[in-house]
Amino acid sequence: MLIPILALTVFQASAQDIIKLDSLQLVVKQAKTDTARFRALIDLSHLYFSTDYVKSMEYAIQAKDLATAKDLKKHELTALTQMGNVAIAQGDYKQAATLFFNSLKEYEELKDTSGIISMNNNLGASYDRMGEYDKALECYFTAQELMNASNLTERKKVVLPTVYNNIANIYQTKGDPKSALAYYEKALKLALEVPNHKAQGIAYNNIGKLYANELNEPDKALDYLMKGLEFREKIGDLGEIARSLIILSNFHLNQKDLAKSEEYSKRALEIGNKIGSMDIKRAAFLGLSEIEEKRGNYSAALSNFKNFKTYSDSILNQQATSEITRLQLQYDFEKAEKLREEEAKQSRFKYLSTIAALSIGLILAVLITLVIRSKARQTELSQKNLAQDVEIKNKELTTNVMYLIRKNELINNVAERLLKIQRNLLPENQKIIQEIILDLQREGDNDTWKEFELRFNQVHSEFYTNLRKLYPDLSPTEEKLCAFLRLNMNSKEIAAVTQQSIKSVEVARARLRKKLNLTNTNSNLVTHLANI
Template sequence: MKSTSISHLFFFKVTSLLVLVLLFHFPRISHAQTIEDLKKDLVELSSKPGYESDTLYLNKGNELGFMLAESNPDSAIHFLDKQIQLCREANYKKGESEALKIYGNALQNKGEFVASIEYYTNSLSIAKASSNENLVPGILNNIGLVYYNLGNYTEALNNFFDAIKGAETAGNLNVKAAALNNIALIYFEQEKFEEAKSKYQEMLGIYKDLGNQGRQILAYNNIGDVELRQNRPVEALKNLKIGYASALDLQSPEFIEMTARTMADIYAAMDSTEKAEDLYRRSIAIAEEKGYGVPYSHSLLGLAELYYKKGNLEEASVIANQGLEQAEKMGQTTQLRNANELLAKIYEEEGNYQEALNKYKSFKLFNDSINTAQGQRLAANLESEYEFSKKTLEFEKANLRQRWLTFSAFAGLFTFLIILFLVFRNRNKLDKAYHSLKEKNVEIKHKNEKLENTVDQLKLTQAQLIQSEKMASLGELTAGIAHEIQNPLNFVNNFSDLNKELLQELKEEVASGNLDEIKAIANDVIINEEKINHHGRRADSIVKGMLEHSRTNSSDKVLTDINELADEYLRLSYHGIRAKDKNFNAEFKLDLDPDLPQVNVVPSDIGRVILNLVNNAFYAVSEKAKSGSNNDRDEGYQPTVTVSSKTNENGIVISVQDNGNGIPKHIKDKIFQPFFTTKPTGSGTGLGLSLSYDIVKGHGGELTFESKEGKGTEFKILLKM
């Protein structure tokens, strides 16, 4: 999977205000003309007595609130406060539900997602209580968008699919198309690009049939966005030019902003930085003027990315921090992730490593909350459920038509008593079938609950084991690093104490005027200071090395010296085990090919694989050394672990070999299985080799082993060049 970066904004621009306009069902026409016309209509209607309770007046007010919510959310909120009160005083439930929903739209357009939930929930309750089911699908779709923007894809998908089912029942094609678009957004986020494009094209077909030009713009924009992520920028630009021209024709600020922002991403991908910068600035200007929170943050980060690529780090940092500030105001997870990642890269480039590390940690936190497999599984399940319900409905309709034709054909041939008898008999059968089906449903529900409980327990156990494995690896690394850094620190302390004594002697010799002795002591102090400096630099290099690891702990592949990596993690493993077990004693050898070429890998991941294999090797020789019954011990057994590297026709081979007891034949097929371990309870999780196998496979390589019982084991990592 491609690493998360600011280029991922190709998706997130679709999550802006321009997605939110899909929620509404009012006709799409020119903003300036519509708002002015609606204001005139309201003034005219307000001249009539009792206009406050006139449903025509209240409906016109909701239409005006809707248009304001799209073009000027702050004005809409001020207007809708009064509109909601008028609907309540008139006891006009439909109007009140609609006004509350529009209020939620305005809050969403401002980026105030959490606040909008309350208004949508109240709107939904009123719609259901007043049996106005036609309003329900649109409100569900809006609630789904709130959860989507907050990063809760599970709740978002539930609401989107419920909205589609309700829209099909009510015949509301606008809401169905809107929900299709929103489901496609999540497919896009999960990099299911073909599925996302299919949903967007289905949405485009609906809006073409409805003649809705504004929504067609959105569809062209989103299809282009998918094609850009599929590395087809020329095709993407064709779709965006169609959408941008239509947006200018409509004079619609939100569609102009959206298409300008997406075209900026395309030009940025094509290295047309001047065009991209101009379009980003257009988007920022419109979003800032209209109060579109999410687009404003998106385009700020896109512009900051351009400056970063051009090497203008100071300007990039200022703009990226503006984008982060806007994302923090909204609590928008995806934008918080992207802003922190870009700032981490900028600070690292500037040499501000501590701040870069802080931003990277924030990026990792938000990224992990987004990339969850739960949303993907739920999407597949709900999609299947949706398709199944459609087929079931079609079958029932066809079955009903067939029964009616059969009944009509034979109605004239049978008497009323025969018909009555058949109806009575069929009714008894249906009752029995119904009761049987009901019992089976109860049984299935009970089994599903048991399965869900089992799955939850397995997930919890898996999470605990993985955490245990991570903490064990961290402990080993920490102990090794502590041992590595202790030696230079001891030298620094010892020579510092020695200099203190020499300087005291120097003061005494100065007092006695012994110039030769003063010179000799001064020379000794200088020599000691050089040693302090040397060992201080050694400690500094260790710290810098660890900082370098923290900076490169990402999913980016870089050219890496495998020999250096193997040497470092072998020593870390040895010192880590020595720090935990003072009685541990073993030899380790390095047989590294000096001409080994560098290879593109994720250093922290391959380092973890080497660490796991070396830890297992040291454990194997230690166990054999502790055993008092083996023949090798009687002959002077020396525990030895050898790490070597070489090249062959397939790539680079890293070998970790030990002379331990070897792997028994009956468990050789199990050692790469998750949670399988031969260590005593509490000594291992059984995830080390499984995770190592997956990491090497993820690099396109192979992890194999050869073992002889009583002789030892050799693991080989093949990395293809």
């Protein structure tokens, strides 16, 4: 029953697409403006995205080349994003991540909130596919926070279902079905309100997988999975249809209905061959291998598994993770440098005022110290020594923190100068320079924390012990942030020590408040930590 419905759906969509294709190709040839020609090329890429990834990428590249030649910056970013979407659908996560990173930097230059949100979501998808689940979740939460804080009311209805689905995927992968189901249901509710058939199809499929695997309710699972396939057939996106078929094949395999499972896997493989998706073909061959193994046909199982392995090796490029890490480092470095440059321009007057205030404060401190010393002579010798010891250690700790800040600034300055020199060197020397930059970053981070922690424990020896008793679930990174806040350091100073952006520190502080149960209270985070 399902095969005729799928064939009818694809045939109708193809007949409509032929008319659209002819019309758009005519516009490309006869367009009087560059914008009209660009829009036609992008529309062609979107149209082929449902049926042929190779052609979809070709038209996206043509659109990007046109926008670059005519200096149409926003159009160029639209084309780069589409190229990234096609790449991730093909299973080329390295190329996708590169395109999304480059686009994110440009959108931040333009202060385009909508673009920044989209790129964070897309980068999260790249991390997700490569198994970097914590980084993926961080990107998704960033997209969610930016979207909720924006005034993009109508866009929220379209984007948030996708973000919620992605967050739920991560929770499901990390073994938290309760949180996953909550986010899936939020995604489905929003998708039904818009309505957004694509988001509906994704949400139905994901809820079906959750009921089938983690919640062990096969009847509910099949109902949701069939609804997901129905919505995907309505929009005629072959890639999404194939992914639904893969999920249904796995479901029937687990229910020991091998005939149904084989039917769905073969239909998915046919679509994967048609649209050129390595990811879909890999999943289909894995399903067929498992089916034949269940039947005892080990020769056929091995043949299908070899095909699965071939496509897996193509997709899981070992350089992908290192490439995205390099891009992340470069992106964070450039972002921090720009922030420092802007702050430097605004802080000259503040700097002079601070020097004057410090000078006056120093004089007052000297006078106060003289008075205190005069009175201190009347106290017991043991109390005097203890007070002086604590004071000296606190001063040493403060001095050490300032030294670490200057040290990190020096490391970043050296790294920047090396980057400038790198462009003029031979390729083999460029790699050496890049390795030096990475070593500087790593050594800077390690030495900074070890030195700080040593000094901190000398002054506040019981702080970590008390903190871990009260909050045993804090991560090492969150314990570090607590230590900095215990010293009453502001976000700018913490960012300088940890080599993060100020915004990242602010987000981390907000999450720490929640973990310390201070949300929706009037308690001050710094004051709270000072009392531990």
